[in-house]
Amino acid sequence: MYAEGVGVARDDATAVKWYMRSAAEHHAPGMTNLAYMYANGRGIARSYAAALHWYHEAAAKDYAPAQSNLGYMYAQGWGVAQDDHEALKLYEKAAHHGFAPAMDNLGEMYLHGRGTAQNVPLAISLFRKSAAQGSAGAANNLGWCYEHGMGVAQNLAEAAKWYRIAADAGVPESQYNLGVLYAEGRGVARNEAAAKAWFAKAAQRGYGPAQEQLALTATSTPGAASDIPADFKGP
Secondary structure (H helix, E strand, O other): OOOOOOOOOOOHHHHHHHHHHHHHOOOHHHHHHHHHHHHHOOOOOOOHHHHHHHHHHHHOOOOHHHHHHHHHHHHHOOOOOOOHHHHHHHHHHHHHOOOHHHHHHHHHHHHHOOOOOOOHHHHHHHHHHHHHOOOHHHHHHHHHHHHHOOOOOOOHHHHHHHHHHHHHOOOHHHHHHHHHHHHHOOOOOOOHHHHHHHHHHHHHOOOHHHHHHHHHHHHHOOOHHHHOOOOOOOO
């Protein structure tokens, strides 16, 4: 409640206090949430070591969210030596429980051949299962696969459909990708206003390519470039 501000004002420090109490009682969800707060520095100083400790404790209880998040830390090398093989094993354990984020992450490992032999059909299958449970990340990955014809016949309209699902859920990469399709008229009717709107949404979430695109759009607008000296070379 305190971590998400549900029914009360958001208060990360208070959330951490309650998660600590839960973790002390060896409750897997409490341990997992405490690990998340440590990993992201919310309500407490960031500590990957503490995050790893609590994720390991919860994962040992066969708790899928902890297994998935621990796998992500191994995949990224956060507080531990980067290890795709360990990440893959943990994602597989969580995916076995039907945990949507783990299926999405596992799909990415198979798509790119990380920690295992590349298996694009299996990746697509995992993305579909994850997206069917509402995973926005998986929807974005399906959009990318349809856009680039990876494991499926290229279908830009289908790519736009999946990007929109993820974009509506707030995934900045999808918002940007959808904006590109609108800007170029690929899979959707060309619509510069829609493109700019999606770029703006992604930019507001800190997505660099979208911020750059908006900057380029601004400087290419008639009259907008007049404030930049002709001999300007950049920083």
